[in-house]
Amino acid sequence: MALPAGFLDELRARTPLAGVIGRRVRLARSGRNWKGCCPFHGEKTPSFYVYDDHFHCFGCGAHGDAISFVMQSQGTSFPEAVEQLAGEAGMDVPKPSPGAAEAERRRLDLHGVLEAASQAFQRRLRLPEGARALDYLRGRGLAEQTIQRFGLGWSGEGRGALAADLAREGIAPAMLIEAGLMKPPEDGRPAYDLFFNRVMFPIRDRRGRTISFGGRILGDGQPKYVNGPETALFxxxxxxxxxxxxxxxxxxxxxxxxxxxxxxxxxxxxxxxxxxxxxxxxxxxxxxxxxxxxxxxxxxxxxxxxxxxxxxxxxxxxxxxxxxxxxxxxxxxxxxxxxxxxxxxxxxxxxxxxxxxxxxxxxxxxxxxxxxxxxxxxxxxxxxxxxxxxxxxxxxxxxxxxxxxxxxxxxxxxxxxRPAPARRGGAPGQPKPPPAFHRPALGVGNAAAERARNLVAILLNHPALLHDVEEAFGTIDLPPGLAALRDAILHWGDAAQALDSAALMTHLSETGLAADAAQALSAVPYPLPACAAPEAMPAEAEAGWWHIFGLMHRGRLEEEVAAAMRDMAEHADEATQRRLIALCTARNALRQGEQGMESEP
Missing domain, CATH: 3.40.1360.10 (Dna Topoisomerase Vi A Subunit; Chain: A, domain 2)
Structure with a gap:
Protein backbone atom coordinates (compact mmCIF):
# COMPACT_ATOMS: atom_id res chain seq x y z
CA MET A 1 0.00 0.00 0.00
CA ALA A 2 1.25 3.51 -0.84
CA LEU A 3 2.26 5.72 2.06
CA PRO A 4 0.12 8.81 2.76
CA ALA A 5 1.17 11.80 0.69
CA GLY A 6 0.96 13.98 3.79
CA PHE A 7 3.50 11.82 5.59
CA LEU A 8 5.87 11.90 2.61
CA ASP A 9 5.52 15.68 2.30
CA GLU A 10 6.34 16.06 5.99
CA LEU A 11 9.31 13.70 5.67
CA ARG A 12 10.73 15.69 2.76
CA ALA A 13 10.18 18.95 4.64
CA ARG A 14 12.08 17.65 7.68
CA THR A 15 14.97 16.21 5.66
CA PRO A 16 17.79 18.65 4.77
CA LEU A 17 18.59 17.47 1.25
CA ALA A 18 22.08 18.98 1.14
CA GLY A 19 22.89 17.17 4.38
CA VAL A 20 21.76 13.81 3.02
CA ILE A 21 23.62 14.20 -0.27
CA GLY A 22 26.65 15.75 1.42
CA ARG A 23 27.40 12.42 3.11
CA ARG A 24 28.36 10.97 -0.27
CA VAL A 25 29.17 14.00 -2.42
CA ARG A 26 31.59 16.82 -1.65
CA LEU A 27 29.34 19.85 -2.07
CA ALA A 28 30.28 23.50 -2.43
CA ARG A 29 28.08 26.57 -2.29
CA SER A 30 26.83 27.85 -5.64
CA GLY A 31 24.81 30.96 -4.89
CA ARG A 32 21.85 29.85 -2.80
CA ASN A 33 22.29 26.20 -3.80
CA TRP A 34 25.02 23.54 -3.79
CA LYS A 35 26.99 21.78 -6.48
CA GLY A 36 29.38 18.85 -6.73
CA CYS A 37 30.51 16.02 -8.98
CA CYS A 38 27.68 13.66 -9.81
CA PRO A 39 27.86 10.37 -7.88
CA PHE A 40 26.01 8.52 -10.64
CA HIS A 41 28.49 9.02 -13.49
CA GLY A 42 32.18 9.78 -13.57
CA GLU A 43 32.90 13.47 -14.07
CA LYS A 44 35.66 15.89 -13.16
CA THR A 45 33.73 19.13 -13.63
CA PRO A 46 30.75 19.54 -11.27
CA SER A 47 27.38 19.43 -13.00
CA PHE A 48 25.35 18.01 -10.09
CA TYR A 49 23.21 20.67 -8.37
CA VAL A 50 21.30 20.42 -5.08
CA TYR A 51 18.33 22.72 -4.49
CA ASP A 52 16.09 23.08 -1.45
CA ASP A 53 13.84 20.16 -2.38
CA HIS A 54 15.44 18.29 -5.30
CA PHE A 55 18.72 17.49 -7.04
CA HIS A 56 19.54 17.50 -10.76
CA CYS A 57 22.58 16.48 -12.78
CA PHE A 58 22.99 18.40 -15.99
CA GLY A 59 25.43 15.77 -17.21
CA CYS A 60 23.51 12.51 -16.93
CA GLY A 61 20.02 13.81 -16.14
CA ALA A 62 19.74 12.21 -12.67
CA HIS A 63 16.94 13.93 -10.79
CA GLY A 64 14.92 13.42 -7.64
CA ASP A 65 14.36 14.16 -3.96
CA ALA A 66 15.94 12.85 -0.75
CA ILE A 67 14.11 9.52 -0.96
CA SER A 68 15.14 8.84 -4.54
CA PHE A 69 18.74 9.85 -3.80
CA VAL A 70 18.98 7.29 -1.00
CA MET A 71 17.45 4.66 -3.26
CA GLN A 72 19.83 5.40 -6.16
CA SER A 73 23.00 5.89 -4.14
CA GLN A 74 22.53 3.01 -1.69
CA GLY A 75 20.56 0.56 -3.80
CA THR A 76 17.68 0.45 -1.33
CA SER A 77 14.00 -0.05 -1.99
CA PHE A 78 11.49 2.76 -1.54
CA PRO A 79 10.26 1.44 1.86
CA GLU A 80 13.85 1.02 3.07
CA ALA A 81 14.79 4.57 2.04
CA VAL A 82 11.69 5.96 3.74
CA GLU A 83 12.41 3.98 6.93
CA GLN A 84 15.99 5.30 7.02
CA LEU A 85 15.08 8.96 6.49
CA ALA A 86 12.09 8.77 8.83
CA GLY A 87 14.31 7.40 11.59
CA GLU A 88 16.75 10.29 11.10
CA ALA A 89 13.89 12.80 11.14
CA GLY A 90 12.31 11.28 14.28
CA MET A 91 9.15 10.23 12.47
CA ASP A 92 7.20 6.98 12.64
CA VAL A 93 6.28 5.41 9.33
CA PRO A 94 2.48 4.88 9.21
CA LYS A 95 1.42 1.26 9.31
CA PRO A 96 -0.81 0.01 6.48
CA SER A 97 -4.44 -0.25 7.54
CA PRO A 98 -7.86 0.17 5.96
CA GLY A 99 -8.39 3.24 8.14
CA ALA A 100 -5.17 4.84 6.93
CA ALA A 101 -6.14 4.19 3.32
CA GLU A 102 -9.49 5.85 3.85
CA ALA A 103 -7.90 8.82 5.62
CA GLU A 104 -5.51 9.34 2.71
CA ARG A 105 -8.33 9.13 0.19
CA ARG A 106 -10.27 11.75 2.11
CA ARG A 107 -7.18 13.92 2.38
CA LEU A 108 -6.73 13.85 -1.36
CA ASP A 109 -10.41 14.65 -1.71
CA LEU A 110 -9.92 17.72 0.52
CA HIS A 111 -7.52 19.22 -2.01
CA GLY A 112 -10.28 18.99 -4.58
CA VAL A 113 -12.82 20.55 -2.21
CA LEU A 114 -10.54 23.48 -1.40
CA GLU A 115 -9.70 24.07 -5.06
CA ALA A 116 -13.41 24.06 -5.90
CA ALA A 117 -13.99 26.58 -3.09
CA SER A 118 -11.17 28.78 -4.39
CA GLN A 119 -12.72 28.84 -7.86
CA ALA A 120 -16.13 29.65 -6.35
CA PHE A 121 -14.71 32.58 -4.36
CA GLN A 122 -12.93 33.95 -7.44
CA ARG A 123 -16.14 33.73 -9.50
CA ARG A 124 -18.10 35.61 -6.83
CA LEU A 125 -15.53 38.43 -6.87
CA ARG A 126 -16.55 39.13 -10.48
CA LEU A 127 -20.29 39.08 -9.80
CA PRO A 128 -22.21 42.24 -8.87
CA GLU A 129 -22.25 41.12 -5.22
CA GLY A 130 -18.43 41.08 -5.27
CA ALA A 131 -18.06 44.62 -6.61
CA ARG A 132 -17.39 46.09 -3.19
CA ALA A 133 -14.61 43.57 -2.56
CA LEU A 134 -13.07 44.15 -5.98
CA ASP A 135 -13.16 47.90 -5.40
CA TYR A 136 -11.43 47.36 -2.06
CA LEU A 137 -8.58 45.38 -3.67
CA ARG A 138 -8.15 47.91 -6.46
CA GLY A 139 -8.26 50.70 -3.89
CA ARG A 140 -5.32 49.03 -2.18
CA GLY A 141 -3.38 49.46 -5.41
CA LEU A 142 -3.55 45.86 -6.66
CA ALA A 143 -3.38 45.27 -10.41
CA GLU A 144 -5.61 42.74 -12.14
CA GLN A 145 -2.66 40.44 -12.75
CA THR A 146 -1.82 40.46 -9.02
CA ILE A 147 -5.43 39.68 -8.03
CA GLN A 148 -5.42 36.70 -10.38
CA ARG A 149 -1.96 35.46 -9.40
CA PHE A 150 -2.91 35.27 -5.73
CA GLY A 151 -6.37 33.83 -6.49
CA LEU A 152 -8.15 36.51 -4.45
CA GLY A 153 -11.91 36.17 -4.12
CA TRP A 154 -15.12 37.05 -2.30
CA SER A 155 -16.95 34.80 0.15
CA GLY A 156 -20.44 36.18 -0.43
CA GLU A 157 -22.48 38.22 2.02
CA GLY A 158 -24.81 35.53 3.37
CA ARG A 159 -24.25 32.29 5.20
CA GLY A 160 -24.75 29.13 3.16
CA ALA A 161 -23.52 30.65 -0.11
CA LEU A 162 -20.53 28.35 -0.46
CA ALA A 163 -22.43 25.20 0.44
CA ALA A 164 -25.07 26.08 -2.17
CA ASP A 165 -22.41 26.69 -4.82
CA LEU A 166 -20.50 23.47 -4.21
CA ALA A 167 -23.60 21.30 -3.78
CA ARG A 168 -23.93 21.52 -7.58
CA GLU A 169 -20.53 19.78 -7.79
CA GLY A 170 -21.59 17.00 -5.43
CA ILE A 171 -19.64 18.32 -2.43
CA ALA A 172 -21.54 17.70 0.78
CA PRO A 173 -21.42 19.93 3.90
CA ALA A 174 -19.52 17.16 5.75
CA MET A 175 -16.56 17.61 3.37
CA LEU A 176 -16.72 21.40 3.79
CA ILE A 177 -16.53 20.94 7.55
CA GLU A 178 -13.55 18.62 7.19
CA ALA A 179 -11.84 21.13 4.88
CA GLY A 180 -12.28 23.91 7.45
CA LEU A 181 -14.78 25.88 5.37
CA MET A 182 -17.85 25.34 7.55
CA LYS A 183 -18.40 25.07 11.26
CA PRO A 184 -20.01 21.84 12.49
CA PRO A 185 -23.57 21.91 13.74
CA GLU A 186 -24.04 22.71 17.43
CA ASP A 187 -26.98 23.18 19.80
CA GLY A 188 -29.34 21.81 17.17
CA ARG A 189 -28.34 24.45 14.62
CA PRO A 190 -27.18 23.36 11.15
CA ALA A 191 -23.60 23.72 9.92
CA TYR A 192 -22.78 27.21 8.65
CA ASP A 193 -20.05 28.95 6.62
CA LEU A 194 -16.90 30.01 8.44
CA PHE A 195 -16.29 32.83 5.93
CA PHE A 196 -18.90 35.38 4.92
CA ASN A 197 -18.71 39.05 3.98
CA ARG A 198 -14.94 38.63 3.56
CA VAL A 199 -12.28 39.13 0.90
CA MET A 200 -10.70 35.68 0.50
CA PHE A 201 -6.99 34.86 0.38
CA PRO A 202 -6.11 31.28 -0.60
CA ILE A 203 -3.37 29.75 1.56
CA ARG A 204 -1.23 27.33 -0.42
CA ASP A 205 1.42 24.76 0.45
CA ARG A 206 4.92 24.87 -0.96
CA ARG A 207 3.71 22.96 -4.03
CA GLY A 208 1.02 25.54 -4.78
CA ARG A 209 -1.99 23.47 -3.65
CA THR A 210 -4.74 25.30 -1.74
CA ILE A 211 -4.84 24.04 1.86
CA SER A 212 -6.92 26.72 3.61
CA PHE A 213 -8.08 30.34 3.39
CA GLY A 214 -7.77 33.61 5.17
CA GLY A 215 -10.56 36.15 5.05
CA ARG A 216 -10.63 39.91 5.67
CA ILE A 217 -13.94 41.43 6.63
CA LEU A 218 -15.19 44.50 4.79
CA GLY A 219 -16.40 47.15 7.18
CA ASP A 220 -15.86 47.51 10.91
CA GLY A 221 -16.59 43.96 12.09
CA GLN A 222 -14.27 41.90 14.23
CA PRO A 223 -12.08 39.98 13.92
CA LYS A 224 -10.64 41.79 10.92
CA TYR A 225 -8.84 38.66 9.67
CA VAL A 226 -9.86 35.03 10.10
CA ASN A 227 -7.80 31.99 9.13
CA GLY A 228 -9.19 28.52 8.57
CA PRO A 229 -8.86 26.00 11.42
CA GLU A 230 -6.29 23.21 11.69
CA THR A 231 -7.17 20.36 9.34
CA ALA A 232 -5.57 17.28 7.84
CA LEU A 233 -4.02 19.60 5.25
CA PHE A 234 -3.42 22.82 7.14
CA ARG A 418 32.33 51.27 28.17
CA PRO A 419 32.65 55.06 28.65
CA ALA A 420 36.17 56.46 28.48
CA PRO A 421 37.40 57.41 31.95
CA ALA A 422 37.36 61.11 32.68
CA ARG A 423 40.63 62.87 33.35
CA ARG A 424 41.28 63.31 37.02
CA GLY A 425 42.85 66.41 38.52
CA GLY A 426 42.44 70.15 38.02
CA ALA A 427 44.24 72.75 35.99
CA PRO A 428 48.06 72.88 35.92
CA GLY A 429 49.46 74.16 39.18
CA GLN A 430 46.41 73.18 41.18
CA PRO A 431 46.60 70.27 43.61
CA LYS A 432 44.97 67.05 42.43
CA PRO A 433 42.08 65.71 44.43
CA PRO A 434 42.91 62.82 46.72
CA PRO A 435 42.68 59.30 45.29
CA ALA A 436 39.15 57.98 45.19
CA PHE A 437 39.84 55.08 47.53
CA HIS A 438 41.84 54.49 50.66
CA ARG A 439 42.80 51.02 51.74
CA PRO A 440 41.55 50.38 55.24
CA ALA A 441 43.22 48.00 57.60
CA LEU A 442 42.63 44.50 56.29
CA GLY A 443 40.13 42.63 58.39
CA VAL A 444 37.65 39.89 57.71
CA GLY A 445 35.18 42.38 56.32
CA ASN A 446 37.78 43.92 54.01
CA ALA A 447 39.22 40.70 52.55
CA ALA A 448 37.18 41.07 49.36
CA ALA A 449 38.49 44.61 48.82
CA GLU A 450 42.09 43.44 49.24
CA ARG A 451 41.54 40.59 46.80
CA ALA A 452 40.10 43.05 44.31
CA ARG A 453 43.19 45.25 44.71
CA ASN A 454 45.38 42.21 44.05
CA LEU A 455 43.54 41.46 40.81
CA VAL A 456 44.07 45.03 39.62
CA ALA A 457 47.72 44.95 40.66
CA ILE A 458 48.40 41.76 38.68
CA LEU A 459 46.99 43.36 35.55
CA LEU A 460 48.96 46.58 36.08
CA ASN A 461 52.18 44.58 36.04
CA HIS A 462 50.99 41.93 33.55
CA PRO A 463 48.52 43.56 31.14
CA ALA A 464 49.24 40.84 28.56
CA LEU A 465 46.71 38.76 30.53
CA LEU A 466 43.96 41.27 29.86
CA HIS A 467 42.27 39.64 26.86
CA ASP A 468 42.07 36.29 28.67
CA VAL A 469 40.48 37.72 31.82
CA GLU A 470 38.67 40.89 30.71
CA GLU A 471 35.18 39.38 30.76
CA ALA A 472 35.61 38.10 34.32
CA PHE A 473 37.40 41.32 35.32
CA GLY A 474 34.37 43.32 34.19
CA THR A 475 32.00 41.48 36.56
CA ILE A 476 33.63 41.97 39.95
CA ASP A 477 32.45 44.59 42.44
CA LEU A 478 35.16 47.18 43.10
CA PRO A 479 35.51 50.29 45.28
CA PRO A 480 35.18 53.52 43.24
CA GLY A 481 38.93 54.11 42.81
CA LEU A 482 39.60 50.57 41.68
CA ALA A 483 36.54 50.71 39.43
CA ALA A 484 37.98 53.83 37.76
CA LEU A 485 41.26 51.97 37.22
CA ARG A 486 39.42 49.00 35.74
CA ASP A 487 37.54 51.24 33.30
CA ALA A 488 40.78 52.87 32.24
CA ILE A 489 42.58 49.53 31.86
CA LEU A 490 39.79 47.99 29.77
CA HIS A 491 39.42 51.11 27.64
CA TRP A 492 43.17 51.16 27.01
CA GLY A 493 43.20 47.44 26.24
CA ASP A 494 40.57 47.84 23.53
CA ALA A 495 42.84 50.13 21.50
CA ALA A 496 46.37 49.21 22.56
CA GLN A 497 48.52 47.60 19.89
CA ALA A 498 50.80 46.01 22.49
CA LEU A 499 49.74 45.11 26.04
CA ASP A 500 52.82 46.50 27.77
CA SER A 501 52.98 47.54 31.45
CA ALA A 502 54.98 50.70 30.82
CA ALA A 503 52.53 51.85 28.13
CA LEU A 504 49.61 51.14 30.46
CA MET A 505 51.16 53.18 33.29
CA THR A 506 51.77 56.06 30.86
CA HIS A 507 48.11 55.93 29.83
CA LEU A 508 47.00 55.97 33.48
CA SER A 509 49.25 58.92 34.21
CA GLU A 510 47.79 60.83 31.25
CA THR A 511 44.27 60.20 32.53
CA GLY A 512 45.05 61.35 36.03
CA LEU A 513 45.08 57.90 37.61
CA ALA A 514 48.77 57.53 38.38
CA ALA A 515 48.22 57.94 42.14
CA ASP A 516 45.47 55.32 42.12
CA ALA A 517 47.70 52.88 40.24
CA ALA A 518 50.55 53.51 42.68
CA GLN A 519 48.30 52.85 45.64
CA ALA A 520 47.01 49.62 44.03
CA LEU A 521 50.64 48.48 43.67
CA SER A 522 51.71 49.58 47.13
CA ALA A 523 53.12 47.04 49.59
CA VAL A 524 51.87 49.08 52.55
CA PRO A 525 50.24 48.05 54.77
CA TYR A 526 49.92 44.58 53.16
CA PRO A 527 52.33 43.11 50.65
CA LEU A 528 51.08 41.94 47.28
CA PRO A 529 51.17 38.23 46.41
CA ALA A 530 54.18 36.94 44.47
CA CYS A 531 52.07 36.46 41.35
CA ALA A 532 51.52 40.26 41.19
CA ALA A 533 55.24 41.07 41.17
CA PRO A 534 56.66 42.45 37.89
CA GLU A 535 59.17 39.57 37.75
CA ALA A 536 56.50 36.85 38.06
CA MET A 537 56.33 34.49 35.10
CA PRO A 538 53.24 34.95 32.88
CA ALA A 539 51.86 31.51 33.76
CA GLU A 540 52.30 32.24 37.48
CA ALA A 541 50.57 35.63 37.11
CA GLU A 542 47.63 34.17 35.19
CA ALA A 543 47.12 31.22 37.53
CA GLY A 544 47.36 33.60 40.48
CA TRP A 545 44.80 35.97 38.98
CA TRP A 546 42.30 33.16 38.48
CA HIS A 547 43.00 31.77 41.96
CA ILE A 548 42.17 35.09 43.58
CA PHE A 549 39.15 35.51 41.33
CA GLY A 550 38.02 32.04 42.38
CA LEU A 551 38.22 33.02 46.04
CA MET A 552 35.74 35.78 45.21
CA HIS A 553 33.54 33.90 42.71
CA ARG A 554 34.04 30.16 42.99
CA GLY A 555 31.04 29.25 40.81
CA ARG A 556 32.13 31.59 38.04
CA LEU A 557 35.63 30.09 38.07
CA GLU A 558 34.10 26.64 37.49
CA GLU A 559 32.16 28.07 34.53
CA GLU A 560 35.37 29.51 33.06
CA VAL A 561 37.09 26.13 33.40
CA ALA A 562 34.20 24.39 31.64
CA ALA A 563 34.20 26.97 28.84
CA ALA A 564 37.96 26.61 28.39
CA MET A 565 37.60 22.84 28.16
CA ARG A 566 34.99 23.24 25.42
CA ASP A 567 37.26 25.67 23.57
CA MET A 568 40.14 23.23 23.88
CA ALA A 569 38.05 20.43 22.39
CA GLU A 570 37.13 22.61 19.41
CA HIS A 571 40.44 24.33 18.62
CA ALA A 572 43.45 23.20 20.61
CA ASP A 573 45.84 26.09 19.94
CA GLU A 574 48.60 27.29 22.23
CA ALA A 575 46.68 30.22 23.70
CA THR A 576 43.66 28.06 24.52
CA GLN A 577 45.89 25.44 26.14
CA ARG A 578 47.72 28.07 28.21
CA ARG A 579 44.45 29.54 29.48
CA LEU A 580 43.06 26.13 30.39
CA ILE A 581 46.21 25.24 32.33
CA ALA A 582 46.05 28.50 34.30
CA LEU A 583 42.38 27.99 35.14
CA CYS A 584 42.86 24.37 36.19
CA THR A 585 45.88 25.33 38.32
CA ALA A 586 43.78 27.96 40.10
CA ARG A 587 40.87 25.60 40.60
CA ASN A 588 43.09 22.83 41.94
CA ALA A 589 44.75 25.24 44.35
CA LEU A 590 41.35 26.23 45.69
CA ARG A 591 40.29 22.62 46.05
CA GLN A 592 43.46 21.83 47.98
CA GLY A 593 42.98 24.82 50.25
CA GLU A 594 46.32 26.42 49.32
CA GLN A 595 46.72 30.01 50.50
CA GLY A 596 50.24 30.80 49.37
CA MET A 597 49.21 32.77 46.33
CA GLU A 598 47.72 35.73 48.18
CA SER A 599 48.11 37.56 51.49
CA GLU A 600 45.39 36.73 53.97
CA PRO A 601 44.71 38.45 57.29
Missing part, protein backbone atom coordinates in the same frame (compact mmCIF):
# COMPACT_ATOMS: atom_id res chain seq x y z
CA UNK A 235 -1.17 23.52 10.12
CA UNK A 236 -0.88 27.23 10.87
CA UNK A 237 2.51 26.97 12.59
CA UNK A 238 4.03 25.11 9.62
CA UNK A 239 2.69 27.35 6.86
CA UNK A 240 3.85 30.63 5.36
CA UNK A 241 1.62 32.73 3.13
CA UNK A 242 2.94 32.87 -0.48
CA UNK A 243 5.60 30.23 0.20
CA UNK A 244 4.98 28.62 -3.19
CA UNK A 245 5.63 31.90 -5.01
CA UNK A 246 8.64 32.80 -2.86
CA UNK A 247 10.33 29.51 -3.79
CA UNK A 248 10.42 30.60 -7.41
CA UNK A 249 11.92 33.97 -6.49
CA UNK A 250 14.52 32.41 -4.19
CA UNK A 251 15.70 30.09 -6.94
CA UNK A 252 16.15 33.12 -9.17
CA UNK A 253 18.29 34.82 -6.54
CA UNK A 254 15.70 37.12 -4.98
CA UNK A 255 15.80 38.11 -1.33
CA UNK A 256 13.58 36.09 1.01
CA UNK A 257 11.83 38.42 3.45
CA UNK A 258 9.21 37.67 6.10
CA UNK A 259 6.71 40.46 6.81
CA UNK A 260 3.53 40.63 8.86
CA UNK A 261 0.37 40.30 6.78
CA UNK A 262 -1.32 39.15 3.58
CA UNK A 263 -1.53 42.62 2.02
CA UNK A 264 2.09 43.36 2.87
CA UNK A 265 3.16 40.23 1.01
CA UNK A 266 0.94 40.91 -1.99
CA UNK A 267 2.03 44.55 -2.28
CA UNK A 268 5.69 43.52 -2.13
CA UNK A 269 5.27 40.88 -4.81
CA UNK A 270 3.61 43.42 -7.06
CA UNK A 271 6.50 45.83 -6.40
CA UNK A 272 9.05 43.22 -7.47
CA UNK A 273 9.94 41.62 -4.11
CA UNK A 274 8.68 38.15 -5.00
CA UNK A 275 10.48 36.45 -2.11
CA UNK A 276 8.09 37.95 0.46
CA UNK A 277 6.16 35.63 2.80
CA UNK A 278 4.25 36.04 6.05
CA UNK A 279 3.21 33.94 9.06
CA UNK A 280 -0.52 33.58 9.46
CA UNK A 281 -1.47 36.13 12.08
CA UNK A 282 0.83 34.77 14.77
CA UNK A 283 4.43 35.23 15.85
CA UNK A 284 7.00 33.38 13.76
CA UNK A 285 7.39 29.72 14.75
CA UNK A 286 10.35 27.34 14.70
CA UNK A 287 8.76 25.39 11.85
CA UNK A 288 8.31 28.57 9.81
CA UNK A 289 11.94 29.49 10.39
CA UNK A 290 12.96 26.10 9.04
CA UNK A 291 10.86 26.79 5.94
CA UNK A 292 12.60 30.15 5.48
CA UNK A 293 16.01 28.50 5.72
CA UNK A 294 14.99 26.00 3.08
CA UNK A 295 14.62 28.99 0.77
CA UNK A 296 17.67 30.99 1.84
CA UNK A 297 20.56 30.66 4.30
CA UNK A 298 20.07 34.31 5.30
CA UNK A 299 16.40 35.37 5.11
CA UNK A 300 15.36 38.84 6.26
CA UNK A 301 12.80 39.38 9.02
CA UNK A 302 11.13 42.77 8.62
CA UNK A 303 9.61 44.50 11.66
CA UNK A 304 7.77 47.72 12.39
CA UNK A 305 9.85 50.56 13.76
CA UNK A 306 7.77 50.97 16.94
CA UNK A 307 8.10 49.37 20.37
CA UNK A 308 5.92 46.43 19.35
CA UNK A 309 8.21 45.80 16.40
CA UNK A 310 11.21 45.82 18.71
CA UNK A 311 9.57 43.26 20.97
CA UNK A 312 8.70 41.09 17.97
CA UNK A 313 12.31 41.27 16.76
CA UNK A 314 13.58 40.27 20.19
CA UNK A 315 11.19 37.28 20.28
CA UNK A 316 12.27 36.18 16.82
CA UNK A 317 15.94 36.45 17.77
CA UNK A 318 15.36 34.37 20.91
CA UNK A 319 13.54 31.75 18.84
CA UNK A 320 16.28 31.61 16.21
CA UNK A 321 19.36 31.45 18.45
CA UNK A 322 19.20 27.71 19.29
CA UNK A 323 18.68 26.91 15.60
CA UNK A 324 21.59 28.89 14.15
CA UNK A 325 24.50 27.17 12.44
CA UNK A 326 27.50 28.37 10.47
CA UNK A 327 25.39 27.80 7.34
CA UNK A 328 22.20 29.61 8.31
CA UNK A 329 21.37 32.81 10.10
CA UNK A 330 19.07 35.83 9.78
CA UNK A 331 19.02 39.51 9.00
CA UNK A 332 16.70 41.94 10.79
CA UNK A 333 15.22 44.94 8.99
CA UNK A 334 13.29 47.79 10.58
CA UNK A 335 10.63 49.81 8.77
CA UNK A 336 10.32 53.59 9.11
CA UNK A 337 8.01 54.70 11.88
CA UNK A 338 4.29 54.50 11.09
CA UNK A 339 4.91 52.53 7.88
CA UNK A 340 4.27 48.95 6.89
CA UNK A 341 5.55 47.33 3.65
CA UNK A 342 2.21 47.90 1.90
CA UNK A 343 2.00 51.62 2.64
CA UNK A 344 5.72 52.14 2.09
CA UNK A 345 5.81 50.81 -1.48
CA UNK A 346 2.51 52.52 -2.37
CA UNK A 347 3.60 55.92 -1.08
CA UNK A 348 7.31 55.91 -1.87
CA UNK A 349 7.83 53.14 -4.40
CA UNK A 350 9.98 49.99 -4.47
CA UNK A 351 13.21 51.93 -3.87
CA UNK A 352 12.05 52.81 -0.36
CA UNK A 353 11.60 49.17 0.59
CA UNK A 354 14.87 48.23 -1.09
CA UNK A 355 16.55 50.77 1.20
CA UNK A 356 15.01 48.94 4.18
CA UNK A 357 16.44 45.64 2.94
CA UNK A 358 19.84 47.21 2.25
CA UNK A 359 19.94 48.46 5.85
CA UNK A 360 19.06 45.04 7.31
CA UNK A 361 21.55 43.99 9.99
CA UNK A 362 22.93 40.49 10.53
CA UNK A 363 21.56 38.90 13.68
CA UNK A 364 24.93 38.99 15.44
CA UNK A 365 25.01 42.77 14.98
CA UNK A 366 21.35 43.45 15.77
CA UNK A 367 21.22 41.20 18.82
CA UNK A 368 23.34 43.48 21.00
CA UNK A 369 21.03 46.44 20.38
CA UNK A 370 17.90 44.37 21.06
CA UNK A 371 19.24 43.14 24.39
CA UNK A 372 20.63 46.53 25.40
CA UNK A 373 17.26 48.17 24.77
CA UNK A 374 15.70 45.75 27.24
CA UNK A 375 18.35 46.13 29.96
CA UNK A 376 20.00 49.53 29.45
CA UNK A 377 23.65 50.19 30.23
CA UNK A 378 23.75 53.55 31.99
CA UNK A 379 24.52 52.29 35.50
CA UNK A 380 26.80 49.55 36.87
CA UNK A 381 23.73 47.52 37.79
CA UNK A 382 22.32 47.82 34.28
CA UNK A 383 25.67 46.90 32.72
CA UNK A 384 25.91 43.82 34.93
CA UNK A 385 22.36 42.80 33.94
CA UNK A 386 23.13 43.42 30.26
CA UNK A 387 26.28 41.34 30.43
CA UNK A 388 24.29 38.47 31.94
CA UNK A 389 21.73 38.72 29.14
CA UNK A 390 24.44 38.77 26.46
CA UNK A 391 26.10 35.66 27.85
CA UNK A 392 22.75 33.89 28.20
CA UNK A 393 21.88 34.72 24.59
CA UNK A 394 25.15 33.29 23.26
CA UNK A 395 24.66 30.25 25.48
CA UNK A 396 21.37 29.43 23.71
CA UNK A 397 23.19 28.61 20.47
CA UNK A 398 23.60 24.85 20.25
CA UNK A 399 26.47 25.02 17.77
CA UNK A 400 29.33 25.43 20.26
CA UNK A 401 31.77 26.94 17.81
CA UNK A 402 29.21 29.50 16.67
CA UNK A 403 28.17 30.18 20.29
CA UNK A 404 31.78 31.00 21.10
CA UNK A 405 31.97 33.45 18.19
CA UNK A 406 28.70 35.13 19.21
CA UNK A 407 29.88 35.43 22.80
CA UNK A 408 33.12 37.02 21.67
CA UNK A 409 31.35 39.44 19.32
CA UNK A 410 28.79 40.46 21.94
CA UNK A 411 31.44 41.01 24.59
CA UNK A 412 33.52 43.10 22.21
CA UNK A 413 30.56 45.39 21.65
CA UNK A 414 29.84 45.42 25.38
CA UNK A 415 33.33 46.62 26.26
CA UNK A 416 33.47 48.98 23.30
CA UNK A 417 30.52 50.85 24.85
Missing amino acids: SKRRTLFALDLAREAARAGGAVVAVEGYMDVIALHQAGFAGAVAPLGTALTEEQLEELWRLSPMPVLCFDGDAAGGRAAARAAELALPLLTAERSLKLATLPSAEDPDTLVRRQGPAAFQAVLDAARPLAEALFGLLREGAGDATPEQRAALRTRLEAAAGQIRDKSLASEYRRALMERFYAR
